[in-house]
Amino acid sequence: MLPLGQPAPIRLRAVYHSAGALLRELSRTVNLGHSSLLADSGLPVGTGLVLVLIAEALRKPIEVAGTITDCRRRGARYEIGLRYHFDPGPQRARLAEAIAVLRRETRRPRSEHRIPLALRVDARGLEATLSDASRRGCQLELAGARLPALEAGSRLALTLSGSRPGTRAAVPVEFEVRWTGPVARSGRRRRQLVGGRFVSASPAARARLRSILHFEDLRPRLRIRRITLAKPPAKRGRVERRRGPRRSRRD
Structure with missing residues (x-):
């Protein structure tokens, strides 16, 4: 009452x-x-x-x-x-x-359901939002005047802090890009969707992710610490075929 x-x-x-x-x-x-x-x-x-x-x-x-x-x-x-x-x-x-x-x-070929989220991610010079997450990976929406040239194989070093007592210490988790969507332009702003998987996640990081997916922590702090672009494939050098001395033709 x-x-x-x-x-x-x-x-x-x-x-x-x-x-x-x-x-x-x-x-x-x-x-x-x-x-x-x-x-x-x-x-x-x-x-x-x-x-x-x-x-x-x-x-x-x-x-x-x-x-x-x-x-x-x-x-x-x-x-x-x-x-x-x-x-x-x-x-x-x-x-x-x-x-x-x-x-x-959830339907095949997807083996694990994804949770629709809209969580802010701190990123210098970018606006970033984490969405459609599962235990294995997530989707990121990036926006800004300039976007990093991400492609499959690029990596984002993230940190994840909880909002509840005992979870506020930042723990690292690595995000590997698996696909990138087209860049949408609106005036001087650009926007792009990026999908990928979590790699090198410690048990503490996976526990934080689990609390987010279960809606136990809706105000975590996520931050992009570093972006490592994928290395372009090595260019193959042009190999010239050796030719022997030309033989003169006899009439």
């Missing part, structure tokens, strides 16, 4: 076409920690909100609590700032149900 005089939190419903789309939005929202929205009317700072995330494949919705941190008039509307605080404990069964749906939807 709520204390006397404290209003019940406002409940906002959001409907998604699939469990995967719901999990991706949950990951993005909680990882970012805050967002803003436009509304026709304002609300007092400190007002509680509950985002009710609904997908047809799930029997019950997943809920994310939030608090209004700012409210300013923008023309005829109001810009409302929100801060989210998500406790996965009470939502454990619903998260497990959503992940089970993804597992059932």
Whole structure:
């Protein structure tokens, strides 16, 4: 029960076409920690909100609590700032149900289901987001004015820090590029998808990855420390065929 005089939190419903789309939005929202929205009317700072995330494949919705941190008039509307605080404990069964749906939807040739995520990755001079991850690898979206010339065989040295007590020490994990998508251009910005696998991951790094995939830690800190481009194949030198002395033809 709520204390006397404290209003019940406002409940906002959001409907998604699939469990995967719901999990991706949950990951993005909680990882970012805050967002803003436009509304026709304002609300007092400190007002509680509950985002009710609904997908047809799930029997019950997943809920994310939030608090209004700012409210300013923008023309005829109001810009409302929100801060989210998500406790996965009470939502454990619903998260497990959503992940089970993804597992059932996985089709060959893929042998392992992937979890739709949207996690920020710190990278100097780049905007990077980790998505579609599994125990073996993930997809990275890179954006910026200039992108590194990645190709199959390039390696990214990552560090991974958890947000919970006892997991904040950075642990290294190596990411090897297996494929690169086309570079999309919008003005001076470029964007590219890169897929690959995790290599040289210690037991501690794999434990951190597992906590992310199970939605136990939605605010990890990932950082690209170093990029090593793939070595181009050695060029084959041109071998000239030796010819013996020309023989004169006799008439």
